[in-house]
């Protein structure tokens with residue numbers, strides 16, 4: 001793993017501020033959030049898997065040579081989720097971890113195709129995530145919503161299946177708010193997914209594809225033009241195109257920035273070379289997210305600490321980032337106001353200590 005990625009440089013006071021700051025998380029993957037404990041428990045249950053059962057050994061297993069290697073390892077963890085009960089447990093534990101980090105609202109990216117093609121019954125899958133969502137909200141106070149994403153590399157069959165699961169009124173879960181596209185971008189052009197996004201958008205879902213994580217700014221343009229993206233997952237390469245940055249800023253299309261992820265998958269060489277500063281300078285709405293936190297040896301707190309260092313932010317600046325995420329979320333206006341007020345109250349109290 002990537003212990004070395006954990007940002008030890010944030011002042012202790014700023015870390016304490018982040019730890020208590022109410023937050024929204026907009027870009028975090030379901031399977032990618034499985035804690036080392038859950039992964040090792042599932043690996044022990046399925047001895048045919050090559051995933052290590054020892055949480056210590058997982059650190060090495062979660063060290064990636066490139067993005068393709070990351071996806072290969074990711075899929076070996078996907079292979080461990082075999083029953084609706086695995087799905088329910090994973091979802092509930094992810095919510096517990098989000099609540100620990102003072103996340104009041106999260107949009108969790110789920111890839112239902114990966115589970116249904118592995119034989120999990122679609123109805124049982126939906127019931128498992130919804131059951132965990134309701135239990136988590138009641139017990140932890142964290143509101144979860146879903147983004148169903150197409151694993152692009154799995155082709156149009158996966159696109160069709162994901163769209164069906166997201167738009168069929170008999171199946172579509174109550175917590176579903178958005179539609180995404182993930183996996184490798186190289187060799188997986190975005191425009192081919194237009195008809196599926198059109199159907200999802202017509203069914204009332206928001207469009208939030210990954211784009212520009214491992215390919216150039218033209219992929220981000222494609223996501224905007226063909227997939228009608230309302231936010232962009234990563235968008236890292238947008239920094240290479242000033243016109244694109246101006247467009248994102250003007251239309252308030254937020255970027256879901258996940259700094260440590262970009263280093264762990266080797267999409268960006270070092271944190272100091274991360275383009276987050278260019279985004280902020282261009283007036284783009286930046287949100288801070290964790291992507292696949294245990295796989296990248298990080299958590300949302302660490303991502304905020306990284307952002308504070310890279311952007312030179314104090315408490316007010318960090319509160320601004322947290323508010324950006326609330327504003328860019330698909331929560332209703334009353335929910336947005338509630339969390340924004342909570343952030344303001346917390347910050348004012350902290351600064352008047």
Ligand SMILES: Nc1ncnc2c1ncn2[C@@H]1O[C@H](CCC(=O)c2cccc(C(=O)O)c2)[C@@H](O)[C@H]1O
Nearest residue numbers: 029032111114149150151153154182183184210292
């Ligand atoms: N940083 C990331 N950037 C992009 N995506 C990320 C990131 N982190 C996690 N993901 C997830 O990885 C999945 C990839 C799954 C995939 O490619 C695939 C291909 C062929 C077959 C199957 C299968 O299941 O049989 C799956 C995506 O859907 C997405 O949810």
Ligand SMILES: [Zn+2]
Nearest residue numbers: 027210233291
């Ligand atoms: Zn992602």
